[in-house]
Amino acid sequence: MHIEKDLVAASATPLVLGILAEGESYGYAIVKRVNELSDGRMRWTDGMLYPLLHRLERNGLVQASWGRSDAGRRRKHYAITEAGLEALAERREQWQVVAEALRQVWEAAAPPGLPGGAEPAGGFA
Amino acid sequence: MSGSAQGDTLEEQIDQWRGFVSRRRAISASDVEEMEDHLREQIADLESGGLDGEEAFLVAVKRMGALDAVSREFAREHSHRLWKQLVLVPESDGEPGSSRWRELGVMLAFALAAGVAVKILVAAVDDEMALFRNIPFVVLVFLAGWFAWKHRAPWRVCAVTAALAAIPALAVNLYPFVQTPGPYPVPGMTAVLAFTHAPVLLWLLAGVPHAGGRWRSHERRMDYVRFAGELAMYLALIILGSMVLLGLTASVLSLAGVDLEPVMEAWLLPFGGPGALLVAAWLVEAKKSVVENIAPVLTKVFTPLALLMLIADLVAMLVNGPLTTVDRELLIIMDAVLVLVLFLLLYWISARDPLVPPGVFDWLQLALVGTALAVNAVALTAMLTRIAEFGFTANKTAALGLNLVLLVHLVWSARLLWGFVRGSRPFAEVERWQTAYLPVYAVWAAVVVLVFPPLFAFA
Numbered sequence: 001m002h003i004e005k006d007l008v009a010a011s012a013t014p015l016v017l018g019i020l021a022e023g024e025s026y027g028y029a030i031v032k033r034v035n036e037l038s039d040g041r042m043r044w045t046d047g048m049l050y051p052l053l054h055r056l057e058r059n060g061l062v063q064a065s066w067g068r069s070d071a072g073r074r075r076k077h078y079a080i081t082e083a084g085l086e087a088l089a090e091r092r093e094q095w096q097v098v099a100e101a102l103r104q105v106w107e108a109a110a111p112p113g114l115p116g117g118a119e120p121a122g123g124f125a
Numbered sequence: 126m127s128g129s130a131q132g133d134t135l136e137e138q139i140d141q142w143r144g145f146v147s148r149r150r151a152i153s154a155s156d157v158e159e160m161e162d163h164l165r166e167q168i169a170d171l172e173s174g175g176l177d178g179e180e181a182f183l184v185a186v187k188r189m190g191a192l193d194a195v196s197r198e199f200a201r202e203h204s205h206r207l208w209k210q211l212v213l214v215p216e217s218d219g220e221p222g223s224s225r226w227r228e229l230g231v232m233l234a235f236a237l238a239a240g241v242a243v244k245i246l247v248a249a250v251d252d253e254m255a256l257f258r259n260i261p262f263v264v265l266v267f268l269a270g271w272f273a274w275k276h277r278a279p280w281r282v283c284a285v286t287a288a289l290a291a292i293p294a295l296a297v298n299l300y301p302f303v304q305t306p307g308p309y310p311v312p313g314m315t316a317v318l319a320f321t322h323a324p325v326l327l328w329l330l331a332g333v334p335h336a337g338g339r340w341r342s343h344e345r346r347m348d349y350v351r352f353a354g355e356l357a358m359y360l361a362l363i364i365l366g367s368m369v370l371l372g373l374t375a376s377v378l379s380l381a382g383v384d385l386e387p388v389m390e391a392w393l394l395p396f397g398g399p400g401a402l403l404v405a406a407w408l409v410e411a412k413k414s415v416v417e418n419i420a421p422v423l424t425k426v427f428t429p430l431a432l433l434m435l436i437a438d439l440v441a442m443l444v445n446g447p448l449t450t451v452d453r454e455l456l457i458i459m460d461a462v463l464v465l466v467l468f469l470l471l472y473w474i475s476a477r478d479p480l481v482p483p484g485v486f487d488w489l490q491l492a493l494v495g496t497a498l499a500v501n502a503v504a505l506t507a508m509l510t511r512i513a514e515f516g517f518t519a520n521k522t523a524a525l526g527l528n529l530v531l532l533v534h535l536v537w538s539a540r541l542l543w544g545f546v547r548g549s550r551p552f553a554e555v556e557r558w559q560t561a562y563l564p565v566y567a568v569w570a571a572v573v574v575l576v577f578p579p580l581f582a583f584a
Contacts (some may be wrong), residue, residue: 026162026167027159027160027162027163028162028163028167032170033164040202043188043192045188045189045191045194045195046163046167046188046189046190047160047189047190047192047194047195047198048194048195048198049155050159050199051195051198051201051202051203052159053200054156054199054202054203055202058202061497068163069166071165073161073162073165074162074164075159076155076157076159076162
């Protein structure tokens with residue numbers, strides 16, 4: 001399923017922060033978790049994750065540290081900070097407002113065939 | 126395909142991918158490492174899902190995204206990486222860092238020693254002329270000493286260079302120069318000529334320790350030319366910055382009723398001047414490979430403008446007929462024009478890749494040199510008859526001699542350049558001629574400093 005670029009970009013920050021709130025993680029694992037959460041319907045351009053992580057690091061929302069993978073490669077781990085948790089809470093409120101508004105819109109103007117929808121707009125003719 | 130052979134191709138592919146990504150300036154080495162870890166994990170997962178190595182690699186790279194877009198995103202986050210930054214004293218990585226600190230320390234020691242030497246000189250002589258004619262010797266000794274340390278010049282070469290430099294030093298101080306009598310004695314012609322040519326001679330001699338003693342090497346000579354151009358740029362910037370800083374300090378202190386001038390004359394100038402020179406030299410050596418040279422860039426900007434200026438000069442001289450004022454001034458102006466053209470030529474050559482085939486800019490340089498020679502020829506023919514009338518004074522001979530030295534340099538350069546643009550000569554010949562001719566300037570300066578005063582009776 002294709003999801004519009006702007007929507008992916010807007011949801012990326014709360015998703016990453018939310019995943020990191022579950023515990024320390026690293027780039028590939030974050031992408032995998034996003035796949036799991038969306039049942040594989042949300043595909044990121046993987047390379048774009050890293051500039052985003054660096055931006056969060058620069059703004060002090062996450063903290064990075066170099067560790068080692070099981071195979072012995074150097075790997076950068078990210079952990080959420082206090083400021084990151086606050087930002088996540090704030091984002092969560094914002095998204096809840098958006099989601100609530102959207103839910104009402106879907107209910108009012110749901111296309112035919114979906115439960116709870118209005119009558120087809122035949123009366124306009 | 127066997128498992129290990131497949132693993133090898135995969136490694137090769139990852140190597141290639143790493144090469145492509147590393148070339149992006151916005152993506153740093155640690156970013157590449159981070160993304161490579163990602164790529165390998167992805168490949169491993171895809172392989173365990175049933176894809177073979179090559180397929181897994183292709184899918185993983187595709188999922189990573191278009192390199193242009195990813196690189197743009199990195200650039201947006203790390204915009205400073207697009208600007209080359211000069212790291213003078215690297216912070217970590219142990220060993221090379223400590224040598225940089227040592228270099229900084231040694232440079233500061235030389236700068237301080239030069240300041241002390243200037244201070245001693247100021248205290249030792251009360252005659253202003255004596256001060257001015259000795260300052261270049263005192264300061265350049267320390268710069269040359271730092272060159273010798275930095276480029277590990279053998280001590281015998283240093284000793285010979287120092288001995289050679291001592292000759293003009295003795296000459297300007299011991300020659301019985303005649304001063305015009307009166308309450309404000311003015312130094313004579315030969316004295317002024319000797320004082321002004323001595324620094325040129327010294328500067329060229331300082332090239333010997335800068336070349337680490339291998340002054341016959343054309344590459345080393347060209348390095349010295351490049352160094353000198355960058356040094357001039359950095360020195361100018363440092364001087365500008367210092368002037369702003371001093372002006373601000375002076376105005377703030379004057380509010381508090383403190384006069385900066387005595388401190389400035391007694392301490393800031395004697396230590397700041399040589400200090401600025403050595404710091405600039407150190408900066409140029411440190412930045413050598415990291416930052417583009419600015420002198421050749423300026424050359425490119427000014428060459429077309431200089432060509433226009435010279436064409437205008439030539440037209441004006443030809444249209445307005447015989448020159449009205451033909452004197453020493455004209456000769457000096459012509460020398461200055463030739464020196465300007467020479468610098469434009471030299472710094473353009475210093476940055477040109479000898480393997481690139483002739484292009485528009487080569488023609489432009491040739492036109493520049495040709496026009497300069499034409500302007501010079503018109504001016505000189507106008508003078509030729511008059512020179513004999515006035516006789517040969519020291520000043521006129523010096524100006525005429527310099528004109529001749531420059532003329533030989535430029536005429537031969539034009540000849541070689543002509544051969545190059547027509548494809549009959551390699552560019553290396555043009556380049557080699559420049560560095561081969563440099564010692565002629567040292568010889569000419571030595572003649573003016575050492576031979577002219579006795580020749581013209583120290584007048």
